[in-house]
Amino acid sequence: xxLDLDDARKRYGWALTPEDQERxxxxxxxxxxxxxxxxxLHLLAEVRTEQRNPMLILAALHYLAxxxxxxxxxxxxxxxHGRTDSVDEMVTTVIFVLNTDPDxxxxxxxxxxxxNEPGRSAVLRAVLPYVAAGTExxxxxxxxxxxxxxxYLDMYRVSSVDDADPMTLVCRDEGPVDRSIxxxxxxxxxxIDRDPLDLTSPHDQRWLEACVWPEERRRFERMDxxxxxxxxxxxxxxxxxxxxxxxxxxxxxxxxxxxxxxxxTWFAAYLSRDAQATYFDRITQLCANGDVAWISxxxxxxxxxxxxxxxxAPPQSGATQVMVTRSGDEPEHFGWCHHHGRWLIxxxxxxxxxxPAPPVx
Numbered sequence: 001x002x003l004d005l006d007d008a009r010k011r012y013g014w015a016l017t018p019e020d021q022e023r024x025x026x027x028x029x030x031x032x033x034x035x036x037x038x039x040x041l042h043l044l045a046e047v048r049t050e051q052r053n054p055m056l057i058l059a060a061l062h063y064l065a066x067x068x069x070x071x072x073x074x075x076x077x078x079x080x081h082g083r084t085d086s087v088d089e090m091v092t093t094v095i096f097v098l099n100t101d102p103d104x105x106x107x108x109x110x111x112x113x114x115x116n117e118p119g120r121s122a123v124l125r126a127v128l129p130y131v132a133a134g135t136e137x138x139x140x141x142x143x144x145x146x147x148x149x150x151x152y153l154d155m156y157r158v159s160s161v162d163d164a165d166p167m168t169l170v171c172r173d174e175g176p177v178d179r180s181i182x183x184x185x186x187x188x189x190x191x192i193d194r195d196p197l198d199l200t201s202p203h204d205q206r207w208l209e210a211c212v213w214p215e216e217r218r219r220f221e222r223m224d225x226x227x228x229x230x231x232x233x234x235x236x237x238x239x240x241x242x243x244x245x246x247x248x249x250x251x252x253x254x255x256x257x258x259x260x261x262x263x264x265t266w267f268a269a270y271l272s273r274d275a276q277a278t279y280f281d282r283i284t285q286l287c288a289n290g291d292v293a294w295i296s297x298x299x300x301x302x303x304x305x306x307x308x309x310x311x312x313a314p315p316q317s318g319a320t321q322v323m324v325t326r327s328g329d330e331p332e333h334f335g336w337c338h339h340h341g342r343w344l345i346x347x348x349x350x351x352x353x354x355x356p357a358p359p360v361x
Contacts, residue, residue, distance in 0.1 A: 017318025119341035122171035139254030144267030145191025
């Protein structure tokens with residue numbers, strides 16, 4: 001089968017937002033080099049369509065480094081510790097390793113890009129009181145959950161400044177973001193994923209680490225802290241399989257009589273266009289029937305969904321749209337965020353109705 005190398009080149013070009021290119025010189029350089037490298041283009045073009053993401057190539061290279069590759073290991077360790085004075089030489093070395101033995105990378109391309117970024121919980125924490133207003137307890141259901149880290153959104157702290165605590169999510173809020181509203185109690189935590197990861201497995205832990213960008217040392221520290229803290233956290237249920245096929249099972253796993261809040265964060269981009277439409281129709285119907293509320297963090301360019309009520313132009317290239325659907329209502333635009341939760345902008349127009357007051361206990 002003829003490989004579409006032009007498509008692969010375009011995907012490399014879209015891999016990092018302008019904001020991330022500016023703050024991550026090593027990964028920005030690697031991406032540029034991969035987009036001009038014939039071996040890298042072929043590797044990406046070989047990947048199954050739903051996972052044809054340049055981040056899979058980057059994660060495979062990082063995985064080799066974490067596994068102790070004699071060249072990549074020391075190089076990536078230097079990057080993690082901020083020793084990137086010779087970025088061009090480092091990038092050249094990475095491409096040399098890739099070209100010398102591409103099968104080392106190819107051997108990891110059966111995997112999925114499961115970053116499972118807990119930083120997105122900073123956004124989910126801000127939005128959950130809005131969609132669940134007036135509700136004391138909710139069942140939380142995360143689609144595309146990987147290891148389920150965002151099912152523990154209530155276990156993290158959120159701050160606008162870095163306090164050096166790895167369990168603190170740093171998020172810059174703009175617009176009328178109100179974090180004073182208490183979160184509802186989470187009755188049950190359920191996830192769905194085609195290939196879920198197990199935090200008790202050293203191999204799965206290593207892959208999660210490989211999906212973290214090496215220049216972001218704080219994210220490594222957070223992942224390590226989560227892995228060690230997870231044993232003391234509440235139980236969760238992760239169902240393996242297709243989201244739509246397992247949705248009824250996941251809803252049934254929730255506590256009876258308690259409303260469900262569904263979340264998906266950078267999940268729909270891995271679905272076909274037809275599957276995206278089916279997923280959207282199913283979830284919005286559940287919400288309209290009053291059974292479910294929904295929080296969606298997705299890149300508009302990657303999903304073919306109807307624009308939600310109140311949509312606005314993104315504040316910058318690569319911004320993720322925060323879409324919400326309250327029980328009995330239709331989808332509405334909440335605001336925009338960084339795809340890893342570094343910042344959240346709530347549009348003033350979307351906040352005009354305010355958040356109903358929580359019940360008095």
